[in-house]
Amino acid sequence: MKILRPGVDLDTFFAEVRGAPRRGLLLDYDGTLAPFADDRMAAWPYPGVRELLRRLIQAGGSRVVIVSGRPVSDVLHLLRLQVGCEIWGVHGWERLRDDGSDASMRPAPEQRDALRKAQALVPAALRGALEEKSASLALHWRGTTPDARQRLEQQMRPAWSALAQREGLELHGFDGGLELRIPGRDKGLAVRTIAEELGPGGALAYLGDDLTDEDAFRAMRGHGLGVLVREALRPTEADCWIVPPEELLAFLERWLHSLPPA
Ligand SMILES: [Mg+2]
Incomplete structure (x- = not known):
């Protein structure tokens, strides 16, 4: 653990959580x-994480809230918590409340059309690397060779970048690919929404690893603790850095032990 x-x-911080x-x-x-796993539908939680989240x-x-770039359905499939948990998916576009109700937002039809145009730019041979989400298109290259990754990026980045400018979309790199997103929502929105719902004095922590989590870390300023969870440190807006899985499990345990008795 390193304070940044x-x-x-x-x-x-944990004394504030307690009080x-x-x-x-x-x-x-x-x-x-x-x-991370080469097969993104087999990226199961670290041993011990599922049990700790349930507890x-x-x-x-x-409130335990998962905030992911994945669709909510992926997170449900991979986490298998069997207890109600709030999940934000597709960078803030989808929201499943812990009571099971759906509070997702739908992009406008013209925004969906722009994503369809982006999809049409992808050659048939690359379609297997493409993931269609409700408010974004992701091109995945995890598990490919560095050469293949470079080819994919050289082939798609210029075309998607030009289309993003024309159609008002946003092109983002993430750890494992490129994503073309409909603007207006990001992980920072999830943070601001939850912070507002918790109200004054609420204690908040956000744990994340990727560039898309930086929006959340920025939104955390003045609301609580931003924690970068990552093997290697990189420039970040987070307040501290931990290495998974041991330090992650320790953080979750410490949060659990900072809760008042039921
Ligand atoms: Mg991540």
């Missing part, structure tokens, strides 16, 4: 709760 910002202190009227624990999925949810006293 002056003035940040974990003992003080807070309401708490929110926000967690990215891939790279944070689960190691955290069942303990009450804090």
Whole structure:
């Protein structure tokens, strides 16, 4: 564990968690709760994570919220918690509440049309690397050779970049590919929404690994602790850095033990 910002202190933070009227624990999925896998539908959580999340949810006293770039359905499939959990998917476009109700947003028809145009630009030979989501298109290259990855990127980045400019979409790199997103929502929106719902004095932590989590870390300023979860440190807006899985499990345990008795 390494503190990245002056003035940040974990003992003080967890004392605030203990004393807070309401708490929110926000967690990215891939790279944070689960190691990467070449088959993205086989990126199961680190051993111990599922059980800890269940205990955290069942303990009450804090909202446990998964915030992912994946569709909510993927996260449900991979996490298999068997207890209600709030999940934000597709960078803030989809939202499943912990009572099972759906609070997702639908992009406008013209925005969906722009994504269809982007899809049409992808050669048939690359379609297998493409993932269609409700508000984005992702091109995945995890598990390919560095050469194949470079070819994919050289082939698609210029075309998608030009289309993004024309159609008002956003092109983002992520750890494992390229994603063309409909603007207006990101992981920072999830943070701001939960912070507002928790109200004054709410204690909040956000754990994430990827570039898309930086929106969330920025939104966390003044609301709580941003935690970069990653094998190697990189430039970040997070307040501290932990290495998964041991330090992740320790953080979740510490959160659990900071909850008031039910
Ligand atoms: Mg991630």
